[in-house]
Amino acid sequence: MIIACPDCGLVQCLPSPPRRGRLECRRCGGVLERRSGRSLDAAFACAIATLLLLFPANLLPLVRVRGPAGIEAFTYLGSGCALIWDQGWPLAATVLGLQGILLPFLRFGLLVAALGALRLGEQPPWIGRAFRYAEYLDLWAMPDVLLIGGIIGYGRIAVFVPTHIQDGGLCLVAAAVLAMLTRATLDRRAVWRRIALPAERVAADRLACIACDMVMPGDARHCARCGASLHRRKPFSLMRTNALALTAFLLLPVANYFPASLLWEVGDLHPRTIFANIRILFQQGYAPVGLLIFCTSIALPLLKIGGVGWFSLSVMRRSRRALHMKTRFYRILETASRWSNLDPFSVMIFAPILQFGPLAHVVLGGGGPAFLAVLVISTLAIRMFDPRLMWDCAGNGGPGAVGSWRDLAGKSSG
Known part of the structure; x- marks a missing residue:
């Protein structure tokens, strides 16, 4: 089975999988397939x-x-x-x-x-x-x-x-x-193996599907396996990524300045921003919860915006430095980005049960929708960025490499 690494673009042949272990990319070290526990x-x-x-x-x-x-x-x-x-x-x-x-x-x-x-x-x-x-x-x-x-x-x-x-x-x-x-x-690669096309479909002029990573003939328009449109790199990746990251950055002050919620309690108004809610959690003895909300609602969106900016600047400057570190950081951000929604979901579930008419009720403030927009837009920025652009600056790295399986102790197993 011939694929291109989704992180660095290296074309390589995947050997037959053993019952356990993981298959890593020869160039960037990304896990292409994992059988242990799957x-x-x-x-x-x-x-x-x-x-x-x-x-x-x-x-x-x-x-x-x-x-x-x-x-x-x-x-x-x-x-x-x-x-x-x-x-x-x-x-x-x-x-x-x-x-x-x-x-x-x-x-x-x-x-x-x-x-x-x-x-x-x-x-x-x-x-x-x-x-x-x-x-x-x-x-x-x-x-x-x-x-x-x-x-x-x-x-x-x-x-x-x-x-x-x-x-x-x-x-x-x-x-x-x-x-x-x-x-x-679930190991997505194992699923794609089960629905893979015959090897003779691969030609000398190769083009990798962005969705399932399978290598197809260079003149193909759509992937014959998953039906996705074929592009050598994500179309307009840098332009879209930079536009989304800039939009999320401009919305950050709005999301943190205006109250995310307003609590009416017997006629008294208590507006609370995201930072105020976190501070209250610490004051009331819920420091672990406050720390978790701070990491997911404040630190992670900032890391996503800053990380995307670093990746884009690296591509525009055609930098070849720290490619492995930037690729690992990209994988972390892509995996963790969905957890930024903890605070909006908390409001979504428990705001309705705090509606007690004139005695007490909660109203969503302007900071809440702005914060949700920051989360969605920054996640889209991560998804729109193509990490293979960073590796293009270093050349193709030897297409046609053959991956090797490693067990959990790091020893070769095939």
Whole structure:
């Protein structure tokens, strides 16, 4: 099987996989395939269970609270989106609804369809496209991030208001855990191996698919395996990346200056910015939670914007320095970028249960939607950047290399 490394672009032949170990790129050291702890059958089972559990998680109440004067309230997964929409922020409500409700259904539905076809030994013409879309949605479908955000919100609310987890909340916990297990047990390269095209399709003039990394004839317009449009590099990568990074940077002051939420308590207004919420967590003895919110809501967006700027500047200056370090940093940012949504999801789940009319209620401030825009735009900037551009400055590095399998101790195993 001949592919091009998605991080550095080196064309290389993948040897037959052993039962365990990992396959690293000869040039940049990126993990191309990992067999230890991975199983398509386990991933398929976890994906089916996740998809089934998403239905009761969305239809049943998540939590029940008993507020002032014995007022009892229930909240559903979509209640936060409806509340944010009613308060005049339809775009923010739509983004949170897509990431927390709709896209998980779509991702796991496509994943179940693709893995189910492979499990039955079928090769329908849509299987490559289905798995490609499922992999793309992995960045945006966030039941696991939603769960952690809900736990944080639960910890912040339960000390003031009696809060009880309902059946929908238990289903959400199970679905999120199984979603994490699906990501942990699924090796995308093993799936692509099962639906790979014959080797004779590869020609001397080679062009690698950006989506599935398979090398195709240079005159091909679309990948015959996953259906993606073929480009030697992501189209207009630097222009799009720089525009998105600059937009996210300009929105940062807005997101941190204006209050993210406003708490009305018996007629008194308490506006709170993101920094104010973090400070309150430290003051109330929730330092670990405050540190987690600071890392995901403040430090990570800054790292994404600064990292993308560093990568783009490196390409524009045609720098060959620290390529391995920059590539590893890019992988870290790409993997961690989705966890910036912890705080918005916390608000989405627990804002509806704090609506007690004139006694107390929460209103979303202008800083919240601006902060959500920073998270989405900075994540798009990471996705639009093509790390292979950094390696283009160092030459092609010897196409046609053959990878070697290593076990977990770093010894050659094939």
